Amino acid sequence: MAKKSFPLSEVYSLLESGPVVLVTAAWAGKSNIMPMSWHTMMEFEPPLVGCVISDLNDSFGMLKATKECVINIPTVEIAEKVVGCGNIHGAKVNKFEKFGLTAKPASMVAAPLIEECYANFECQVADMKMVVQYCFFILEVVKAWIDPAVENPKTIHHLGKENFMISGERIKIKSKIK
Ligand SMILES: Cc1cc2nc3c(=O)[nH]c(=O)nc-3n(C[C@H](O)[C@H](O)[C@H](O)COP(=O)(O)O)c2cc1C
Structure with missing residues (x-):
């Protein structure tokens, strides 16, 4: 099989690390939403999740200051809102209002849950x-x-x-190869 060279700048696009999530943070009376795809599971229990959050993003400062956030998992039904949240910085706009998303109080952190997401993980910074x-x-x-x-x-x-x-489709795989 003849393979061709692949641009290093696009390697990330073949190693997508899981669902795009929405990270919510709250600080100084403001809540924010940041789409994130560069995350990885690191431990089963307690669950540890590693995340790259750029210091160019407003969420970086909020997370650094509060050491708390929520990882919300959206589905395709709200895909356009998800991408929209990634095209603008929270300092300029209230993304909950702009994109019609609903903030619900979390139980253990100050950052809000996004009601429209099917799963929400309340997180504290561990390291x-x-x-x-x-x-x-x-x-x-x-x-x-x-x-x-x-x-x-x-x-x-x-x-x-x-x-x-x-x-897409969910399947079960049991290998018979010994
Ligand atoms: C699909 C998608 C995935 C993204 N993944 C990341 C990521 O993993 N880490 C990151 O720092 N920014 C990521 N971004 C960019 C931020 O979401 C974007 O810069 C956002 O506007 C930052 O918002 P904030 O400044 O309000 O925190 C992603 C954007 C999109 C649309």
Whole structure:
């Protein structure tokens, strides 16, 4: 098979790391929403999630100051709102109002849950050792919520630029290869 060279600048688009999530943070009386696709599970329990949150984003300062956020998992039904939240900075606008999303109080953190998302994870920052060099926060999920009515959530996966993939068929795989 003859393979061709692939641009290093697009490697990220082949290694999408999971569903696009909406990170909510609250600070100084303001709440904000930031789409994020660069995240990774790091531990089963307590659940640890590593996240790259750029220091160019308003959410970076909010997370650094409060050490709390919520990871909300949206589905394709609100995909346009998700992308819209990523095209603007929270300092300039109230994204809940602009995109018609509903903030609900969380139980263990000050950041709000997004009602329209089928799952919400309340998080506390567990480790900031790699923030200065990589903007990499390690979050511990301290409370998780899920809508039991949503059976097969069509989550949104970022393939670079304006390209996305919607999660599809669920299958079980048992390998017989020994
Ligand atoms: C699909 C998508 C995925 C994104 N993933 C990330 C990410 O993983 N980390 C990040 O820092 N910014 C990411 N962004 C960019 C931020 O969401 C964007 O800069 C946003 O406007 C920041 O909002 P804020 O300044 O209000 O925090 C992503 C944007 C989109 C649309």
